[in-house]
Amino acid sequence: MSAYDLIALIGGLALFLFGMNVMGNALEKRAGSSLKNILGRLTSNKFKGFLLGLGITAVIQSSSATTVMVVGFVNSGLxxxxxxxxxxxxxNLGTSVTSWILSLTGVQGDSFVVNLFKPTTFTPIIAFIGILIYMFSKNTKKKDTATVLLGFAVLMFGMEAMSDAVKPLAESEAFQKSLTLFSNPILGVVMGMVVTAVVQSSSASVGILQALSMTGSVTYMTAIPIIMGQNIGTCVSALISSMGATKNAKRAAFVHLYFNVIATVILLPVFYLVEHFADIPIIQTAANPLGIAVVHTVFKLLALAILMPLTNLLEKLACLTVKDNGKNEGVSHLLDERLLNTPAVAVEQSRTVSLSMAQVTLHTLKNAFDMLEHFDGKIAETVREGEAEADMYEDTIGGYLVKLSMRSLTDEDSREVSKQLHVIGDLERISDHALNILEAAEELKDKKMTFSGEAKNEMRTMINATIEVADLAISSLTENNVEKAALVEPLEQVIDDLKTTLKNNHIERLRKKGCTIEQGFVFNDLVTNIERISDHCSNIAVCVIETAHDRFDMHEYLNSIKNGSEVFNRNYESFREKYAINE
Structure with a gap:
């Protein structure tokens, strides 16, 4: 094998790995929007989970990627x-699809049908179709489909380049002698593990083995231990991914490892015992790409037949390896960075965490309002804790969404990310105002101040209106309910009017000496904070509406609904009557 052949081999391997990566990422993005629905149908039924794993891996062509994804799902509680x-x-079974596709490189014959199935025939056609769609289509989903075709074409060109580069090895005695070393089962398994761990894909390492088999020097006796080792090596990605994850996520990675290790420990000795006592001539013959695909699949099917009934034992073994330590693993694990590799799922999970933040904020706000009526030190502490928790949520979600926005997102997911970035800022500001309200309540308590009966009634009316607007905003966000969101702005306008009325009435009470100036400062601060809460609720509702209409121009929207909207005017009058202040 000359230096030029070595360069061609390295170049072919680079194209092969690059094509597999491009194709897998594009397939993942193309199927991403449906992953949310697939996850929603998950049950404790292991057979349905098996079909899910089989289907996803057959689509994205990588068991390593699927298992890393699973580690992220477990870590996030999905x-x-x-x-x-x-x-x-x-x-584990789904990844065998790739080896069957790559086995087409071994197709031989001169008939029209046989030539049609040779990669040298269909790969250029696929590449041409892919580049036409990519260059001339403006549709994002069609471009993703084109990227899948182009990635597949690059993968197959790389496979062909590797196969051509290793052909001279068929005449090399040194190469053939080195291969006999790997007929030793231990060395063969180790070789398969190492190569797969390096390239981070069992599909890729099987493809390399299939390319080497084109030399005619790789026997089944050599290939079988290597294939078993490849299945162990593919577990490295998940084990690395589980570092720093929750206990259950680490256990999921160990289940993947134990599945393949136990299958190899059982099946490898069985294979050699059968080979020793039964004369199987094919074992010593040269393997080909199709034969390797068959061996790869048969190993996985036998492993499933042995271990599928023993899933509970695998789970117990993983739990014994990663033991409980009794520590609370916190909220930060809910936004697992492994999910960023599946943006559609990451977007949905960040939305779930954002909705948790919304509920924390709403609960904190209502507790703060309660402090104005009946002060309670324990509940006051929950308000402070709620505000701190909202701050933590904003930092965590905001950082996660920034990382997510750098990924390749669909238009729908991009809009959702933008909405969440807007919303979490408003939720955090609402919690800040809730803390300000608590501090005002504490000032009233410490200085033994109280408002007049008239001021209390006015304040209670404004608080009730604000609780309703907050409920509407959070509910519209949770349900993506545009109808509820449309009710927020008319009510917010009523609260603006209430602020003006309350401040004017307060000035009148000051003039008549119905309250002190010191009371007036606290009263004004409360009114201002309450009105600003309704402003942030309005921002949240506008985000819900604008996202539904595929646009983000808040000021233009607010102006449009306030100027001459019959529905807005009708809702405004209804709320104005409901929260009228008796003069």
Missing amino acids: MKLSQAIGVIMGA
């Missing part, structure tokens, strides 16, 4: 460990 086991088993 999936239970018992569900993950079925998915991992399905992923």
